[in-house]
Amino acid sequence: MSKYHNFMKRPLSRREMLGICKGGFGALAFTSLFGALPIGCDRKKPIASKPDLYLGPHYLPKAKNVIFLYMDGGVSQVDSFDPKPRLARENGEDPRKKFKVDATQFDNVGKILKSPWDFKKYGESGIPVSDLFPHIASCVDDIALIRSLTSKFPEHTNANYFLHTGSGIQGRPSMGSWMTYGLGSENKNIPGYVVLDGGLIPPGGLDNFKNGFLPASYQASILKAGAEPVANIAPKEGVPNLQEEKLRFIEQMDHSLMGKMGEVDAVESAISNYELAYKMQSSIPELTEFSDETKATKKLYGFDSDDPHTRGYAAQCLLARRLVERGVRFIELTCPNVGADRWDQHSNLKKGHEANAHAVDQPIAGLLKDLKSRGMLEETLVVWTGEFGRTPFAQGTDGRDHNPSACSMWMAGAGIKGGTIFGRTDEYGYRVIENEVTIHDLHATILHLLGINHELLTFRFGGRDIRLTDVHGHVVKDILA
Amino acid sequence: MELTFLLSNLLEDPSDFIIFLGRFHPLVVHLPIGFLALAAIAQWATGQPKFYSLRPFLIYLWGLGAASAALAILLGYLLSLSGDYDTDTLFWHKWSGVAVLVSCLLCYLVFKKQKDNHRPMQWVFVALALATMVYTGHLGGNLTHGSTYLWEYAPNTVRTVAGLPPKKEPRPKVTVLDSADVYLDLIAPMMEQKCTSCHNTGKKKGDLLLTSYASMMKGGDHGEVLIPGDVQASELFRRITLPEVHDDFMPSEGKRPLTQQEVAIIEWWISSGAPPNGFVTDLDSEKKTIQTITNYLGLDKNTVLSREVPPANQTTIDSLIDDGFIINRLMKDNYLLEANFSLSEKPIALSSLDLLTDLKEQLIWLDLSNAQLTDASLKKIARLDNLMKLNLSGNPITDKGLQHLAQLTHLESLNLYHTEVSVGVLELLPKLTRLQRIYLWKTKVTDSLAHRILSENKNIKLINNRQ
Numbered sequence: 013m014s015k016y017h018n019f020m021k022r023p024l025s026r027r028e029m030l031g032i033c034k035g036g037f038g039a040l041a042f043t044s045l046f047g048a049l050p051i052g053c054d055r056k057k058p059i060a061s062k063p064d065l066y067l068g069p070h071y072l073p074k075a076k077n078v079i080f081l082y083m084d085g086g087v088s089q090v091d092s093f094d095p096k097p098r099l100a101r102e103n104g105e106d107p108r109k110k111f112k113v114d115a116t117q118f119d120n121v122g123k124i125l126k127s128p129w130d131f132k133k134y135g136e137s138g139i140p141v142s143d144l145f146p147h148i149a150s151c152v153d154d155i156a157l158i159r160s161l162t163s164k165f166p167e168h169t170n171a172n173y174f175l176h177t178g179s180g181i182q183g184r185p186s187m188g189s190w191m192t193y194g195l196g197s198e199n200k201n202i203p204g205y206v207v208l209d210g211g212l213i214p215p216g217g218l219d220n221f222k223n224g225f226l227p228a229s230y231q232a233s234i235l236k237a238g239a240e241p242v243a244n245i246a247p248k249e250g251v252p253n254l255q256e257e258k259l260r261f262i263e264q265m266d267h268s269l270m271g272k273m274g275e276v277d278a279v280e281s282a283i284s285n286y287e288l289a290y291k292m293q294s295s296i297p298e299l300t301e302f303s304d305e306t307k308a309t310k311k312l313y314g315f316d317s318d319d320p321h322t323r324g325y326a327a328q329c330l331l332a333r334r335l336v337e338r339g340v341r342f343i344e345l346t347c348p349n350v351g352a353d354r355w356d357q358h359s360n361l362k363k364g365h366e367a368n369a370h371a372v373d374q375p376i377a378g379l380l381k382d383l384k385s386r387g388m389l390e391e392t393l394v395v396w397t398g399e400f401g402r403t404p405f406a407q408g409t410d411g412r413d414h415n416p417s418a419c420s421m422w423m424a425g426a427g428i429k430g431g432t433i434f435g436r437t438d439e440y441g442y443r444v445i446e447n448e449v450t451i452h453d454l455h456a457t458i459l460h461l462l463g464i465n466h467e468l469l470t471f472r473f474g475g476r477d478i479r480l481t482d483v484h485g486h487v488v489k490d491i492l493a
Numbered sequence: 494m495e496l497t498f499l500l501s502n503l504l505e506d507p508s509d510f511i512i513f514l515g516r517f518h519p520l521v522v523h524l525p526i527g528f529l530a531l532a533a534i535a536q537w538a539t540g541q542p543k544f545y546s547l548r549p550f551l552i553y554l555w556g557l558g559a560a561s562a563a564l565a566i567l568l569g570y571l572l573s574l575s576g577d578y579d580t581d582t583l584f585w586h587k588w589s590g591v592a593v594l595v596s597c598l599l600c601y602l603v604f605k606k607q608k609d610n611h612r613p614m615q616w617v618f619v620a621l622a623l624a625t626m627v628y629t630g631h632l633g634g635n636l637t638h639g640s641t642y643l644w645e646y647a648p649n650t651v652r653t654v655a656g657l658p659p660k661k662e663p664r665p666k667v668t669v670l671d672s673a674d675v676y677l678d679l680i681a682p683m684m685e686q687k688c689t690s691c692h693n694t695g696k697k698k699g700d701l702l703l704t705s706y707a708s709m710m711k712g713g714d715h716g717e718v719l720i721p722g723d724v725q726a727s728e729l730f731r732r733i734t735l736p737e738v739h740d741d742f743m744p745s746e747g748k749r750p751l752t753q754q755e756v757a758i759i760e761w762w763i764s765s766g767a768p769p770n771g772f773v774t775d776l777d778s779e780k781k782t783i784q785t786i787t788n789y790l791g792l793d794k795n796t797v798l799s800r801e802v803p804p805a806n807q808t809t810i811d812s813l814i815d816d817g818f819i820i821n822r823l824m825k826d827n828y829l830l831e832a833n834f835s836l837s838e839k840p841i842a843l844s845s846l847d848l849l850t851d852l853k854e855q856l857i858w859l860d861l862s863n864a865q866l867t868d869a870s871l872k873k874i875a876r877l878d879n880l881m882k883l884n885l886s887g888n889p890i891t892d893k894g895l896q897h898l899a900q901l902t903h904l905e906s907l908n909l910y911h912t913e914v915s916v917g918v919l920e921l922l923p924k925l926t927r928l929q930r931i932y933l934w935k936t937k938v939t940d941s942l943a944h945r946i947l948s949e950n951k952n953i954k955l956i957n958n959r960q
Contacts (some may be wrong), residue, residue, distance in 0.1 A: 387932035
């Protein structure tokens with residue numbers, strides 16, 4: 013409302029009054045900018061008394077944090093976690109004679125293409141994993157593999173929005189925003205939703221990580237694992253206290269603006285973001301300083317690899333663990349730029365997938381083992397997925413096109429029944445034939461593990477109580493411990 | 494000639510098809526009930542001027558009632574040929590059903606003849622039709638669900654009027670395994686849940702009654718169903734373990750089958766000689782059976798979560814937050830809490846540990862990692878006996894402090910990563926009966942000790958390395 017009445021002072025409506033009481037913290041934030049009140053980007057939680065508006069998990073959570081390993085571009089399921097011997101038998105035959113082939117993005121349908129990698133069974137559960145991921149394979153007993161993820165979009169940008177926000181169209185809040193909105197952040201000095209930039213921002217850009225209609229404090233903060241993780245993190249002012257003087261001045265300005273406008277998210281969130289940015293000047297350097305990590309730990313993650321991309325992703329994974337230790341709710345890792353255009357191998361499947369797998373395999377396995385040994389995997393959910401799968405037949409001669417009808421993904425950690433396989437594709441790995449898991453189901457399941465009923469986490473926008481899962485989503489109970 | 498032969502043949506040995514038709518009886522039987530109720534209501538309503546115009550239609554309602562009653566009687570007769578029902582009740586059900594039909598027809602004829610349908614005499618016929626219908630319906634219900642079905646949950650005053658003894662006090666819920674009776678707490682409830690809807694005094698399928706120990710042992714049409722001590726020879730056990738698609742499988746007619754656990758318990762009961770009573774723990778049984786029974790009776794559930802706790806004192810929470818704790822509610826409809834000190838920038842104060850004791854009721858998760866805790870301070874944690882998850886990693890604590898944790902019997906997860914503990918774990922674990930996971934990497938617990946711990950505590954997940 014007040015958006016359309018800028019700079020006009022008018023009495024608060026009942027609705028606004030309630031709105032401020034339940035969620036507004038602007039006034040409090042003013043007093044706490046340099047004080048000690050633990051507000052950060054968290055909302056003030058009434059704990060003891062029965063609040064009208066309850067914030068927090070609906071039921072006892074399994075997971076407190078989520079690490080989302082996003083495999084940008086779409087990993088080929090038949091080359092990673094869903095072996096299909098029939099592809100080898102019918103290698104080089106015309107797929108159109110075998111099954112109905114959907115329209116593909118590049119309309120360049122080649123022959124049936126067998127996987128260039130062998131599969132072996134691993135662990136007590138005997139889950140087969142291809143030679144692309146020898147390290148992750150050593151963790152299969154902690155992993156629940158879903159071979160039946162589907163998407164609604166065969167193209168990256170929409171599929172990315174769908175995966176990240178539950179809608180194929182730009183503009184909805186990202187799942188990380190929903191989760192920090194639903195649960196708040198534990199750490200007052202670091203944002204609750206962090207994206208670790210590996211070098212590739214997925215198609216669709218930053219809108220994948222935005223807060224949409226949720227308050228702006230819930231958008232992702234993007235950190236780089238490197239010398240300067242956040243741009244301009246070091247204060248530029250030469251004179252001591254100058255920065256604080258400046259901030260105090262801005263605070264006064266904002267204060268008078270708030271007096272005129274009422275509690276507007278743009279101002280409220282700006283205030284909390286300033287406050288957080290100020291605190292990050294000290295918290296971020298401490299976070300990204302790896303000197304207190306042992307050599308063995310660094311080696312486990314792959315810091316001593318010959319491959320610079322492995323080293324880069326290892327730093328991201330280690331940073332992810334350190335963020336979990338500091339109470340960050342949702343951490344997404346984007347892929348390193350290995351020079352093969354993400355996992356999107358429309359040609360040169362072998363070289364491209366190998367380069368990508370080599371970069372992420374050891375760091376991910378290192379992360380899982382490190383979390384487990386410290387007892388952190390019990391409270392941390394690790395999710396590994398692309399936005400869709402790839403075709404079992406070639407694009408041209410040696411690539412694979414997009415395939416939203418089947419995709420393999422896995423989850424590990426908090427509340428997950430390790431060593432499980434859920435869902436099944438046909439004999440070519442082209443389509444899901446059993447236990448389809450939609451993106452909405454995936455979101456519902458992640459929220460469930462965080463103790464949130466996906467049907468109850470809503471935000472009123474455009475006259476509707478909107479959910480991350482829209483009107484869809486079923487929790488995939490079979491993979492839960 | 495041939496037709497009558499066929500028919501009489503069919504009647505002696507009713508084919509499946511006849512019973513198939515018969516099974517429509519429970520469906521069709523509701524039509525006359527509805528029609529007759531409607532007819533009676535309409536009869537009454539047409540006394541009011543507003544509904545005079547309905548009078549010409551009354552006879553059709555009685556006619557419909559009669560026709561549907563006739564159909565229900567026919568199908569009911571076919572169903573009765575299966576012979577699965579108590580003959581006494583069946584006799585009265587059948588003939589009172591016929592009486593419904595007759596009184597319906599009477600109503601029909603009376604109202605057809607006399608246009609002025611509000612003479613007191615006519616109400617006698619209406620009342621007769623309704624009364625016979627209620628009586629028949631009640632008997633039908635008794636046949637299907639057993640004669641105790643209707644009054645089972647009736648208030649005791651109603652039960653006394655109906656000439657029944659007051660409600661059986663349900664056996665108090667078993668809270669410790671030692672007090673569980675083998676028949677009353679295990680077998681009888683199972684039978685009641687899964688078997689007695691067909692094998693009761695009213696229905697007695699296969700002439701088998703499973704409502705009491707004596708009748709169970711008596712057996713049915715084909716003789717005894719339970720041979721104490723001999724599982725394989727016991728027909729009851731055979732029937733419940735057949736493949737579900739098998740004709741002989743019990744419970745039949747798609748009713749909910751017994752669970753694996755229930756089958757296992759029945760198997761154990763028969764092989765222990767099918768005793769009529771006795772404490773479970775007095776019978777000679779393997780550890781695995783005891784586990785199954787404990788789980789079946791829900792005795793291994795963590796009771797921490799099922800308690801309703803009052804809200805915690807806000808002042809305590811505020812002071813803990815000031816001390817560096819993060820306190821979170823863990824669910825919406827209860828006031829259970831987690832306390833997390835791992836993000837604090839200050840070392841822990843002993844006074845905070847005292848404050849935590851005030852949250853004893855609510856606190857189920859506690860993270861005190863890297864808090865510079867000492868052995869002595871663990872003594873204070875010992876009072877938090879509702880804890881399910883405790884993280885003490887990164888603290889210089891030793892076996893000496895560990896012994897204080899023995900009282901935390903609800904613990905499911907204990908994180909001792911990066912502490913100084915060693916053999917103390919071996920002594921502690923048998924006391925933590927609900928513990929599922931323990932983290933011991935970077936402690937003084939050697940591989941061989943870990944091995945020993947595991948061999949003595951089978952169900953525990955122990956992590957002491959990073960492979």
